[in-house]
Amino acid sequence: MNIRESSHGYWSSSRNFLWVAAGATIGISNLTRVPYLMGEYGGSAFLLVYMLSLLLIAAPLLAAEWMLGRWARDDLIAGFARLADAASARRAWKLVGGMALAGAVLILSYYSIIAGWSMAYTFRVASGALSGVGEQAATEVFLELARDPERSLSWHTLFMVIACVVVAHGFREGIERAAIRLMPSAALLLLALCCYAVATTDAMPALRWLLLPDFSRLGWRGMIEAMHQAFFTMSLGIGVMMNLGVYLAVAAPVKRLALSILLIDLAFSLIAGVALFTMIFAAGLQPAPGLALIFQVVPRSLPSSVGGTLFGVGFFTALFIVTLCSATALLEPLTRYLIDRLRWTRVFAATSSALMIWYLGLGSLLSFSVIQDFELAGRNFFEWVQFLTASWLAPATGLLVCVFVVSIMPRDLISAMWGDRDRWLYPAWFFALRYPARLSLIVVLLYASGVLDWLVRFWTG
Secondary structure, eight states, rough: OOOOOOOOOOOEEEEEEHHHHEEEOOOOOOIIIIIHHHHHHTHHHHHHHHHHIIIIHHHHHHHHHHHHHHHOSSSSHHHHHHHHHTOOOOOHHHHHHHHHHHHHHHHHHHHHEEEEEHHHHHHHHHHHTTOOOOOHHHHHHHHHHHOOOOHHHHHHHHHHHHHHHHHHHOIIIIHHHHHHHHHHHHHHHHHHHHHHHHHHHOOOHHHHHHHOOOOTTTHHHHHHHHHHHHHHHTTTSSSSSHHHHHTTTTTTHHHHHHHHHHHHHHHHHHHHHHHHHHHHHTTTTOOTHHHHHHIHHHHSSOSSSHHHHHHHHHHHHHHHHHHHHHHHHHHHHHHHHHHHOOOOHHHHHHHHHHHHHHHHHHHHHHHHTTTOOOTTBBBBHHHHHHHHHIIIIHHHHHHHHHOOOOOOOOOHHHHHHSSSSTTHHOOOHHHHIIIIIHHHHHHHHHHHHHHHHHHHHHHHH
């Protein structure tokens, strides 16, 4: 039951793998949603719960997914079938691999739409088209882009082509080389934006909003949002981390790498939050959730100066970089599956995967124009895909992974999967996976289903 050697090859080094994993985890939510949630739910009160969730929920599950992929050395579906056979469990467990693969495909299908818009905004800010815009003008500019199927399709297509080219070059020559160049560049870019914002405006309102503790605003909802965000920001439950583990060397320090990813992920969120909200409050604006923050509030916060233009170009460039690195990690699982199952070449598998996801993304793209009035239970296609993947499919898959590792796999197989390094951490990891991780994901699913809201209404009368 020892860990097999990989027939696909390995990452060049643990340090390079760290940047690849960082690229897979750091995305739009790190730059915008985490800072917004911090301000909305009590500053460092939310941050404290978020950090504990990263440590007790995300880190154990992240290590588990890497170790499962490293032991299986196969695509997601065949890998779970292999694990089920080794655990003498029903092969129906391979459906967990199918759920994870479906999650990666669906998320990338709408993620590429937003990434394409960020590319478009980079050029719009650089041209000065968004200089000094007001609230109505900023809204009109965004809606004009989102409701124009032809232009949105062009940016969606361009982004998917770029992601496809990277993945087609291979996991080392493509994904790894892109990550080790782009992610440090994004980090330096965000750091420069933060320094500019702090040096040119008053950062205290933003720092108070982000960091001043207010536990009265946290509440049970803020705690669940922190748990959910900690899980989702690590790209867990969608097969990405398990797929990256396929190429991980036996001697790789998985536990240390997991903790390093948490720190990098948190640093990106804090730096981006200080940079963005310093500019937003300096402009006398109020934060907004979701797409409105990125494409309406941020452009309005930019000063009508060269510095403001450079800040805007830098922000949307950083946004494009992190979304591209995430997209390549999301595209790789389906590519790996087609290579292994259909014996296709990597170029053909990557192209076919990108084309399928591009086509699926048309539903999200047209949700802002042609089919915007077609709704089911108050949600359009784009909103349903977002809701089902982030609130249901990913947490449910993550919960099943926890159950499989803790309750299905024999102890000797888990021990072999862990390896000989850091044996003293094994009991703590297993305990965290059995209790905090599983219970938290159950709570997240109950919250997404509306059961918790119903219970609160029932309890409070």
